[in-house]
Amino acid sequence: DRGSVQNLPKSYDVEYLMPVSLGTPAQQLNLDLDTGSSDFWVFSTLLKESMINGQTLYDPNTSTTSDKMEGYTWKITYGDESYSSGDVYIDTVTIGDLTVSTQAVEAAKVVSEEFTADSDNDGLVGLGFGIINTVQPYKQKTFFEKAMPGLDSPVFTADLKAGAPGRYNFGYIDDDAYLGNITYVPVDSSDGFWRWVSPGFQVGSTGSFNSTRIHGIADTGTTLLLLPDGVCEAFYSQIASAEYEPSQGGYTFECDDSTVPDFYFGTDNGQMIRIPGSYMSYSKTDTSSQRCFGGMQSDSGVGFTIWGDVALKAAFVVFDQGNEQLGWAEK
Numbered sequence: 001d002r003g004s005v006q007n008l009p010k011s012y013d014v015e016y017l018m019p020v021s022l023g024t025p026a027q028q029l030n031l032d033l034d035t036g037s038s039d040f041w042v043f044s045t046l047l048k049e050s051m052i053n054g055q056t057l058y059d060p061n062t063s064t065t066s067d068k069m070e071g072y073t074w075k076i077t078y079g080d081e082s083y084s085s086g087d088v089y090i091d092t093v094t095i096g097d098l099t100v101s102t103q104a105v106e107a108a109k110v111v112s113e114e115f116t117a118d119s120d121n122d123g124l125v126g127l128g129f130g131i132i133n134t135v136q137p138y139k140q141k142t143f144f145e146k147a148m149p150g151l152d153s154p155v156f157t158a159d160l161k162a163g164a165p166g167r168y169n170f171g172y173i174d175d176d177a178y179l180g181n182i183t184y185v186p187v188d189s190s191d192g193f194w195r196w197v198s199p200g201f202q203v204g205s206t207g208s209f210n211s212t213r214i215h216g217i218a219d220t221g222t223t224l225l226l227l228p229d230g231v232c233e234a235f236y237s238q239i240a241s242a243e244y245e246p247s248q249g250g251y252t253f254e255c256d257d258s259t260v261p262d263f264y265f266g267t268d269n270g271q272m273i274r275i276p277g278s279y280m281s282y283s284k285t286d287t288s289s290q291r292c293f294g295g296m297q298s299d300s301g302v303g304f305t306i307w308g309d310v311a312l313k314a315a316f317v318v319f320d321q322g323n324e325q326l327g328w329a330e331k
């Protein structure tokens with residue numbers, strides 16, 4: 001079996017949403033595929049009105065295939081202090097023609113204001129590893145873990161694009177979606193993330209390669225590229241107008257600064273993925289100035305590097321759960 005679904009970026013590529021069908025008759029929600037967490041949770045009719053702001057709600061009571069998991073609850077908090085919690089239902093879920101008939105759907109009763117404010121986002125499909133699922137008393141499998149046994153191949157792939165529709169495929173690798181070869185690196189899933197080691201980085205096409213092992217996770221649910229301070233300093237030292245502005249929350253530079261270099265990160269045996277300098281300009285820091293917030297920021301608050309959408313949209317990425325490895329290719 002296999003599946004394929006288009007993903008659409010929101011403005012500034014802050015997140016990527018895909019259509020998902022839940023229940024019978026099908027209720028279509030736009031969800032954020034998130035390899036940095038492992039809860040499948042959705043806005044639902046259990047929420048108070050004050051927490052809803054245009055989102056499409058999953059209504060378990062109108063689905064003829066939903067069953068409430070009595071006594072089961074969930075609660076998740078993310079590093080940006082956003083959170084959500086609620087009850088759990090079993091229901092049928094289809095993503096891009098791939099159906100899981102008994103998926104644990106976590107129906108939100110409470111969401112934090114960041115989620116309420118994000119009117120396009122109806123919830124998250126966590127595709128990290130199930131060991132960090134928050135459902136109590138017994139954690140639940142991710143959508144991919146439920147689908148995996150029936151797939152042609154135990155992989156899903158992420159093809160995120162800058163400001164354009166991309167695609168998530170399940171169960172197969174589309175050889176027309178990337179250039180050259182896919183380089184595979186081992187994954188340590190013991191903390192539930194797609195955690196791997198990069199051998200180093202290079203700033204600019206003429207810069208030298210810096211051999212330094214960077215431990216990090218491949219995370220479609222995080223917008224930015226969060227890297228060790230030394231790497232950020234090496235990058236921003238090459239940008240004439242760059243400054244570290246704690247008041248703005250990190251590194252900023254003039255949006256029209258023409259000295260922003262490309263950034264390369266190593267994967268394995270000499271392969272490097274090139275992130276165009278243009279991916280590093282984010283939203284204007286504030287209406288008046290012409291300064292942009294950098295797409296690369298420090299990972300000091302996290303404890304490990306997060307290869308978020310800024311990095312992932314420069315590559316074709318294979319999440320190979322069957323062999324616990326990540327595949328990287330240029331595109």
Ligand SMILES: O=C(CNCCc1c[nH]c2ccccc12)Nc1scc(-c2ccccc2)c1C(=O)NCc1ccccc1
Pocket residue numbers: 015032034035036037078079080082114118121219221222223301302306
């Ligand atoms: O949680 C995820 C992936 N799901 C995000 C879902 C989500 C959370 N608000 C959302 C808002 C919209 C859509 C999805 C989400 N990744 C990881 S691993 C470690 C950290 C972390 C730990 C400690 C400190 C910092 C990060 C995070 C993290 O908090 N990233 C989000 C972020 C990272 C930095 C800044 C902001 C957010």
